[in-house]
Amino acid sequence: MGEVSISGAKNAALPILVSSLLTDGLCTFSNVPNLKDIESIKLLLSHLGAKIETDGDVVKIDAGNILNHEAPYDLVRKMRASILVLGPLVARLKKARVSLPGGCAIGARPINLHLKALACLGASIELKHGYVEAYADKLEGSEIYLDIATVTGTENIMMTAVLAEGRTVIHNAAREPEIVALSDVLNKMGADIRGAGTSTITIIGVSSLNPVSVSIIPDRIETGTFMIAAALTGGDIKISGCEPGHLEAVIHKLGLTGTIIKIDGKNIRVQGIDDIASVDLKTLPYPGFPTDMQAQFMVLMSVAGGLSLISETVFENRFIHVSELKRMGADITIAGNSAMVKGVKMLSGAPVMATDLRASASLILAGLVARGKTEVNRIYHLDRGYESLEKKFAGLGAAIKRVKE
Ligand code: EPU
Numbered sequence: 001m002g003e004v005s006i007s008g009a010k011n012a013a014l015p016i017l018v019s020s021l022l023t024d025g026l027c028t029f030s031n032v033p034n035l036k037d038i039e040s041i042k043l044l045l046s047h048l049g050a051k052i053e054t055d056g057d058v059v060k061i062d063a064g065n066i067l068n069h070e071a072p073y074d075l076v077r078k079m080r081a082s083i084l085v086l087g088p089l090v091a092r093l094k095k096a097r098v099s100l101p102g103g104c105a106i107g108a109r110p111i112n113l114h115l116k117a118l119a120c121l122g123a124s125i126e127l128k129h130g131y132v133e134a135y136a137d138k139l140e141g142s143e144i145y146l147d148i149a150t151v152t153g154t155e156n157i158m159m160t161a162v163l164a165e166g167r168t169v170i171h172n173a174a175r176e177p178e179i180v181a182l183s184d185v186l187n188k189m190g191a192d193i194r195g196a197g198t199s200t201i202t203i204i205g206v207s208s209l210n211p212v213s214v215s216i217i218p219d220r221i222e223t224g225t226f227m228i229a230a231a232l233t234g235g236d237i238k239i240s241g242c243e244p245g246h247l248e249a250v251i252h253k254l255g256l257t258g259t260i261i262k263i264d265g266k267n268i269r270v271q272g273i274d275d276i277a278s279v280d281l282k283t284l285p286y287p288g289f290p291t292d293m294q295a296q297f298m299v300l301m302s303v304a305g306g307l308s309l310i311s312e313t314v315f316e317n318r319f320i321h322v323s324e325l326k327r328m329g330a331d332i333t334i335a336g337n338s339a340m341v342k343g344v345k346m347l348s349g350a351p352v353m354a355t356d357l358r359a360s361a362s363l364i365l366a367g368l369v370a371r372g373k374t375e376v377n378r379i380y381h382l383d384r385g386y387e388s389l390e391k392k393f394a395g396l397g398a399a400i401k402r403v404k405e
Helices: 010-022 036-047 078-092 112-120 151-161 177-188 222-235 245-256 291-302 322-327 355-367 381-387 389-395
Strands: 002-005 025-032 051-056 059-060 093-099 124-127 129-134 142-144 167-171 192-193 200-204 211-214 236-240 260-264 269-270 306-313 331-335 338-342 349-352 375-377
Touching: 002 291, 002 389, 010 025, 010 036, 010 059, 010 078, 010 151, 010 177, 036 078, 036 381, 051 192, 051 331, 059 142, 078 151, 093 389, 112 124, 112 142, 112 151, 129 167, 129 338, 151 167, 151 177, 151 200, 167 375, 177 192, 177 211, 192 355, 222 236, 222 245, 222 269, 222 291, 245 260, 245 291, 291 306, 291 322, 291 338, 322 331, 322 349, 322 355, 349 355, 355 375, 355 381, 381 389
Parallel strands: 002 236, 025 211, 142 167, 349 375
Antiparallel strands: 025 059, 051 059, 093 129, 124 129, 167 200, 192 200, 236 269, 260 269, 306 338, 331 338
């Protein structure tokens, strides 16, 4: 019960902080969430030569002196999104050496489409000793057709094409709000990007970009996670400082469960009900239901009134929370990329752990409604993407505390 305010979006902040590499002056970013992944990207940017100052949620980056073109394995392996520096380094320095990210807990997650697109823009790419080595005497605009609407891939292409000569068109571009946010920032820097938020993005290259001051959009996945928490616990919460327009699929699905949702400008009020209806769900690229909300929604379905079929179509291995939820009494059967969830009356608290950010969040949600104590281990994953999650939940009345860093 009560009110919770939403932090800046991790997945918008990451590419936007990286976009400072494209300018040679002081950029100021506000509403930057205090997260491990943000620390990781700041470490990488400093390693490349950027000067960074942080004061609360304000991060100032001066990338005037980028001398280093190498993103080493040790920094990239901590966070896959480090691959976002590839495009800007090639655009600015005409060369980059970036460690290949490798697989991760939720899928193989290759970067072949990032590399193919960079090659279309004129970069020569080689894979050597676990690194991507890219060189370009000159970058030239091109027609790029993405086989899959990759989010960070689209961002990498945008950040390369802004400084390429001529016109680039990205076909089957990702349409996530974070793409629009990055496009807005790049345009503020002086880029000419049109169509972000649609599947065709056109970029006319410019010769240089200016530093900017911008604020990061609210985190739609954090918002959705709190919405589920209210629905799950029969709570009544006001989520403030969010962007309801970025959550239409989640609001729609949650509405079908019977949960009462009221939108008022940048606030959402969510009131849980006793008898949660089961609904089926399929994750899809935006504007479909986000894969980053699948684990949380599955917890809600675990205590709903009937059967729910949840299909994961974005990542091939994003059910790692299932075995932990089953240990808490959930009735879930996996077949291929689908999970059949049969609602049970009650979950029971247990020690659990997960190896992915959103899976960890789902275990916290499960702990909120489980009978008895739940101990979530490896909360390192949570700290990568949720700012002060336990404090925000405690503020809403949850009995939750961090016992060990
Ligand atoms: N893919 C390829 N080749 C590529 C790129 C992607 O096959 O070159 C495949 C992936 O393996 C995946 C699908 O395309 O099956 C979509 O992946 P995408 O590239 O869109 O994902 P991403 O850019 O690596 C971002 C978010 C993820 C979020 C996904 C999907 C960031 C930093 N990360 O990842 O966020 O799940 O889009 O919406 O923006 C999270 O925050 O917990 C998180 C995992």
